[in-house]
Amino acid sequence: MKPKPSIVLGVLCAGLLAGCATPSHLVFHQSTAIGADASANTDTGQVHVAFGYDRQTNTLIPKTETTNEHNEPEQEAMSVVSASEVRIKWLGLHEVTEQFATGKAARNLALDPKALGQILTLTVPTTQPPR
Amino acid sequence: MSAWAQLGLAGMLALLATGCACGRYGTVAARRTLTQTAEVIEVYGFGALLRPGGVDGGFTLGWRHATYICPRISRDEAAASPRWTFGIVPELRVEPFFLAATSIGGEVVKYPTVLQAHVGIRTDAFTFAAHADETRVVSFRYVAGAPDQTILAMNPLPSLSRP
Numbered sequence: 001m002k003p004k005p006s007i008v009l010g011v012l013c014a015g016l017l018a019g020c021a022t023p024s025h026l027v028f029h030q031s032t033a034i035g036a037d038a039s040a041n042t043d044t045g046q047v048h049v050a051f052g053y054d055r056q057t058n059t060l061i062p063k064t065e066t067t068n069e070h071n072e073p074e075q076e077a078m079s080v081v082s083a084s085e086v087r088i089k090w091l092g093l094h095e096v097t098e099q100f101a102t103g104k105a106a107r108n109l110a111l112d113p114k115a116l117g118q119i120l121t122l123t124v125p126t127t128q129p130p131r
Numbered sequence: 132m133s134a135w136a137q138l139g140l141a142g143m144l145a146l147l148a149t150g151c152a153c154g155r156y157g158t159v160a161a162r163r164t165l166t167q168t169a170e171v172i173e174v175y176g177f178g179a180l181l182r183p184g185g186v187d188g189g190f191t192l193g194w195r196h197a198t199y200i201c202p203r204i205s206r207d208e209a210a211a212s213p214r215w216t217f218g219i220v221p222e223l224r225v226e227p228f229f230l231a232a233t234s235i236g237g238e239v240v241k242y243p244t245v246l247q248a249h250v251g252i253r254t255d256a257f258t259f260a261a262h263a264d265e266t267r268v269v270s271f272r273y274v275a276g277a278p279d280q281t282i283l284a285m286n287p288l289p290s291l292s293r294p
Contacts, residue, residue, distance in 0.1 A: 035251015
């Protein structure tokens with residue numbers, strides 16, 4: 001028996017939706033594409049199709065289990081403090097500088113603005129842009 | 132030379148002669164650099180490149196340059212100048228913290244968070260910063276063309292595990 005196209009499509013959509021979960025890692029992602037490009041995020045299930053030139057910068061922040069003020073479990077985005085600088089030359093990556101803290105370290109840093117400023121100002125370019 | 136070694140050599144020559152690479156072997160050149168805090172492996176490949184697993188498993192038809200940066204965990208080797216290998220890619224001992232890949236041609240690839248297919252030119256850069264419940268402080272700096280200046284200060288360091 002030949003399966004109906006609608007059933008095949010339904011199964012495909014279910015497969016994609018099954019992947020709609022919180023990511024397991026904190027991920028910083030940059031991409032540049034020229035040509036025909038199709039991609040699917042395996043954590044969120046989002047599909048992206050592009051022709052020609054496309055450039056993206058994404059950060060995937062996973063959720064963690066916490067409790068609210070009523071001591072009920074809930075999910076919220078993980079704690080992150082980060083500063084990034086990415087330099088692209090033509091199509092290739094030229095330079096990456098990143099400083100970040102996650103989890104308890106991020107929460108502690110957020111309580112100390114001076115320390116936070118010192119961490120984040122470490123992300124400085126090696127050469128100044130022409131004036 | 133044992134029969135297995137002869138078979139391996141014949142397989143390697145067949146891959147090179149046909150312009151193919153499978154996994155860590157074939158038409159690839161790799162440069163491995165050890166700094167005080169990081170291990171940088173740059174892989175250049177051309178032809179039909181099949182990667183059966185790992186963080187960037189997939190198939191490329193054309194040219195591909197990938198850079199894998201891992202935190203340096205073991206101190207059993209001194210920091211040294213870059214070392215080239217041809218026909219074989221050094222094995223990653225821990226999950227890469229950073230991955231950048233540029234490909235020209237056609238490619239289907241499965242990264243940990245993205246499944247993608249493209250024809251043309253594509254550059255990706257991933258930083259796999261931390262697990263969802265992980266507390267970590269990281270300072271990272273990488274300049275293409277100067278892998279010996281790479282800094283990857285990470286606290287705490289990950290344990291040894293294969294990707």
